[in-house]
Amino acid sequence: MPPEIPEEGRDHRVIQRVLEVLGGLLQEVYSCIAYIDREGIIRGWPSSSERLFGYPAEGVVGRMRLPQLFQRAEEGEKFLRELKGRSKAETTAELMRVTGATFPARLIFSTAAQEDHYIGVITDISDKEQTRENINYLRVYLDTVLAISGDAIITADLDGVIMMFNEGAERIFRLPGLEALGEDMFTLLFPQEDIPAIKEQLRTVGHIRDREVKLRFPDGEEIFLEVSVTKTRDARGQEAALIAIIRDITTRKRLEEERLQNERVQQEMRIARGVQLTMLPDRPPKIEGMDIAARIEFCADIGGDLFDFSRPRSGKLGVSIGDVSAHGVGPAIVMSSAKAMLNTLEQYTEDPEHMMYLLNNLLERTTEDDRFITMFYALIDTNERTMEYVNAGHDPPIIYRPDRGVFEELQSTGLALGILPGERFRLGPKVHFNKNDLMLLTTDGIWEATNPEGEAFGKHRIYDILRECHHLPSQAILDELFRRVKEFCRGEPARDDQTAVLFKFL
Numbered sequence: 001m002p003p004e005i006p007e008e009g010r011d012h013r014v015i016q017r018v019l020e021v022l023g024g025l026l027q028e029v030y031s032c033i034a035y036i037d038r039e040g041i042i043r044g045w046p047s048s049s050e051r052l053f054g055y056p057a058e059g060v061v062g063r064m065r066l067p068q069l070f071q072r073a074e075e076g077e078k079f080l081r082e083l084k085g086r087s088k089a090e091t092t093a094e095l096m097r098v099t100g101a102t103f104p105a106r107l108i109f110s111t112a113a114q115e116d117h118y119i120g121v122i123t124d125i126s127d128k129e130q131t132r133e134n135i136n137y138l139r140v141y142l143d144t145v146l147a148i149s150g151d152a153i154i155t156a157d158l159d160g161v162i163m164m165f166n167e168g169a170e171r172i173f174r175l176p177g178l179e180a181l182g183e184d185m186f187t188l189l190f191p192q193e194d195i196p197a198i199k200e201q202l203r204t205v206g207h208i209r210d211r212e213v214k215l216r217f218p219d220g221e222e223i224f225l226e227v228s229v230t231k232t233r234d235a236r237g238q239e240a241a242l243i244a245i246i247r248d249i250t251t252r253k254r255l256e257e258e259r260l261q262n263e264r265v266q267q268e269m270r271i272a273r274g275v276q277l278t279m280l281p282d283r284p285p286k287i288e289g290m291d292i293a294a295r296i297e298f299c300a301d302i303g304g305d306l307f308d309f310s311r312p313r314s315g316k317l318g319v320s321i322g323d324v325s326a327h328g329v330g331p332a333i334v335m336s337s338a339k340a341m342l343n344t345l346e347q348y349t350e351d352p353e354h355m356m357y358l359l360n361n362l363l364e365r366t367t368e369d370d371r372f373i374t375m376f377y378a379l380i381d382t383n384e385r386t387m388e389y390v391n392a393g394h395d396p397p398i399i400y401r402p403d404r405g406v407f408e409e410l411q412s413t414g415l416a417l418g419i420l421p422g423e424r425f426r427l428g429p430k431v432h433f434n435k436n437d438l439m440l441l442t443t444d445g446i447w448e449a450t451n452p453e454g455e456a457f458g459k460h461r462i463y464d465i466l467r468e469c470h471h472l473p474s475q476a477i478l479d480e481l482f483r484r485v486k487e488f489c490r491g492e493p494a495r496d497d498q499t500a501v502l503f504k505f506l
Contacts, residue, residue, distance in 0.1 A: 031122060032048040035117065037116060038084060040065040042062070042063075042066060043062070044061070053098060066080060070095060071093070075093050079093070087110065087111040088111065089108075090109075091106075092107075103124050104124075104125050106125050107123075108120055108232070152171070152173075153166045153168060153169060154189075155241055156241065157242070158231070160186045160199075161185070162181055165181065198229075202231065208229040208230075212227075213225045223250045224252075225248060226246070227244060228244070228245045229245075279306070280306070287317065288382075289506050290505060291473055291506060292474060292502070293473070293501070293502045294307055294500070295482060296498070297445075297494065299445065299493070303331065304325070304331025304335050305322070306335045306338070306339055307321040307499055307501050314350055314379075316380060316381050317379070317382055318379055319380065321501055322339075322373050323373065323374050323395075324371060334367050335373070337367075338359065338375070352379060353425050356375075356392055357425060363417050364419070371418060373417040374417075375416075375417055376390075376397060376410070377390050389431070390428065391412045393412050393417075398440045398463070400463075400466045402438070403434065413426045436504075438502065440462070440501070443497060446481070449489055449496075451489050451490050
């Protein structure tokens with residue numbers, strides 16, 4: 001009975017059948033087939049192997065390693081290391097039969113289609129060195145590889161004239177095997193200018209390893225190949241033929257190109273992120289009687305949120321926070337443009353209504369139709385502790401007055417910027433701040449952050465934090481806010497940028 005081979009990602013019954021058929025071809029030439037795993041354990045042992053060595057299949061399969069067939073086990077281990085390192089190995093060594101008698105043999109092993117398994121031909125060369133034997137055992141070796149391997153394989157004589165062309169080669173080169181016979185293998189595989197150097201390397205070194213080649217078809221399609229060419233020797237050790245193994249690596253190359261492109265994009269994004277970060281204030285301004293903190297977390301490399309502080313000529317404190325629809329490169333560019341426009345307009349007017357009117361018209365003309373910006377802009381009189389503001393569709397800032405335990409929200413006073421040309425914006429009611437009051441400006445990425453169940457963080461949790469932590473410094477309050485948002489999300493990735501600015505009146 002043929003030996004049982006474990007099911008490991010391939011139908012081993014098919015392999016066993018192939019081994020038996022090939023073994024039958026070897027009866028006349030004192031050769032056999034062996035199938036081993038990466039550790040050298042014999043997994044296939046057909047009747048041809050039993051005849052040559054005398055070991056029954058049930059005593060070999062899964063029980064013996066290939067090096068145990070060598071008279072000198074260290075030679076077998078060396079051969080196995082070479083096979084694992086190069087996926088193909090040949091050697092001549094003294095092997096042992098079950099009786100203890102030794103005989104010289106030629107071993108040729110190569111990778112099978114199943115990863116980390118190898119198939120090979122072992123030929124007794126003690127008294128069968130006729131040309132017929134050499135040809136037969138070479139044919140068996142090639143037939144074995146052709147039957148088991150899914151790669152494209154071409155055999156040629158030492159001059160490169162094609163003698164065998166398997167189905168894998170037919171698929172890659174779109175060429176019927178019969179038409180390929182007699183053609184020049186070198187011309188088929190390599191650019192004309194590379195052929196002299198390749199032939200010289202084969203002459204001096206004996207092999208070409210994993211050479212990448214780009215092949216262009218008449219219709220313009222390009223594929224990438226990985227080509228290995230090696231000389232094979234007959235039982236006497238004489239050079240007999242050339243074997244080329246060709247792998248289509250087009251998919252791999254495309255993925256590599258995509259990876260490189262992604263790396264370039266990521267590098268550009270990192271540069272853009274650095275540029276955008278330079279547009280943010282290094283630190284909040286230090287103003288007597290006020291404690292100001294700010295923090296921003298982008299959900300991508302760059303984002304569409306922005307905050308800023310300014311000092312118009314009147315000496316008041318200008319503060320702005322904005323959010324462009326969506327996030328990523330496009331919104332980041334829009335927001336950067338909006339910030340630059342706003343900084344310029346502040347040099348000409350300190351009227352928030354007029355400033356937003358002009359900014360809206362500029363953005364409506366320069367941004368795409370599906371882009372808009374929500375923005376809160378305010379001027380704070382730090383001496384009088386009063387504030388006038390315009391809220392262009394932005395999240396209402398939250399004011400907490402701890403002395404009375406009261407929360408207030410500064411509602412929108414106009415549409416988001418960039419939607420309608422000529423839109424007018426009105427001032428909100430003047431705000432007066434008292435000792436210990438807090439004002440929190442945020443973007444919706446904070447309170448809309450969700451946990452794995454889809455529940456939003458919500459504004460009620462923001463109120464709780466302000467109520468519990470109002471006695472802390474502003475930066476500590478913001479850090480606690482972001483910590484709780486992250487804790488609430490439990491690993492759920494942020495879907496929007498998160499920005500917060502906090503004012504505490506001392």
